[in-house]
Amino acid sequence: MKIAVIGSTNIDVVSYIDKIPAGGETRAAQNFHTAHGGKGANQAVAAAKLGADVLMVSAVGDDLFGKGALENFRQNKIDTSRVSVIEGVATGEATIIVEASGQNRILLYKGANDKLTPELLMQAADDLKKCGLIVLQLEIPLETVYAAIDFANENKIPVLLNPAPAVKNLSIDMACKCDFFVPNETELGILTDMPVGSREEIKSAAQSLLSKGLKNITVTMGSQGALWLADGAEEFIPARKVQAVDSTGAGDSFIGCFVEHYSRTGDVLESIKRASLYATLSVTRKGTQNSYVGVDEFEKFCVSL
């Protein structure tokens, strides 16, 4: 089954520092790199590295970063026939600061991602109809996300929405049209305006969305694990304890692994368990897509536990 990832492509400019500079302060970073990123691209690459057949629907600028991003997709065997190159526009860029704890802060310039309009999306309609799962995040225009959800529903294609980064005005009615809704706890708090400081609070906030008609919610909770709630299902999947060095893109690795496994097996709980392990492994390594391993290395990690 082919998986369509409709989402962002960025170039990530990443600095590793011991302490965030105060306003007006200059501090030396301990490490720096540029890398391929964007929530959509990261999810596509994670799924592809694990063996999924992925169609990427995205927009990049007509600059060196856009060329590099296309090459990166090809190297990961991702179908780029629906990645548009937008003239006169820069590729999306994310300035990322990673602290010693592994915690990250991201400043995003959407660039070409903002040009992925519903019209451009619909040019991929025939290819999308051949896909068995559609995956969405929120680094492209919200109207495009909504158009993709409606398209998925009309064509009976299951759709997963990862509401990241959080958008306060996300339509809960549109979220309810998704088969899978996968926020992290911060995004859940922003969407529901409810406290999410404890597991019980997270559960109440997630339940409040179920009571509004959401079918299926998985809340990723970083080093704690993940909570899955659906009609008749409630599971907490604790995360393995590891030494985190860089949490950037861990949520994306979770989604990529989840969709790869789910598209093959249809087993939601097992897909969440594997996704949790894959994300755990990713935080033990520096980088985003660089921290995503292929099938063999992932299997070795699973066996070693």
Ligand code: RIB
């Ligand atoms: O989720 C991590 C991603 O968020 C980074 O790769 C960066 O591009 C931002 O979009």
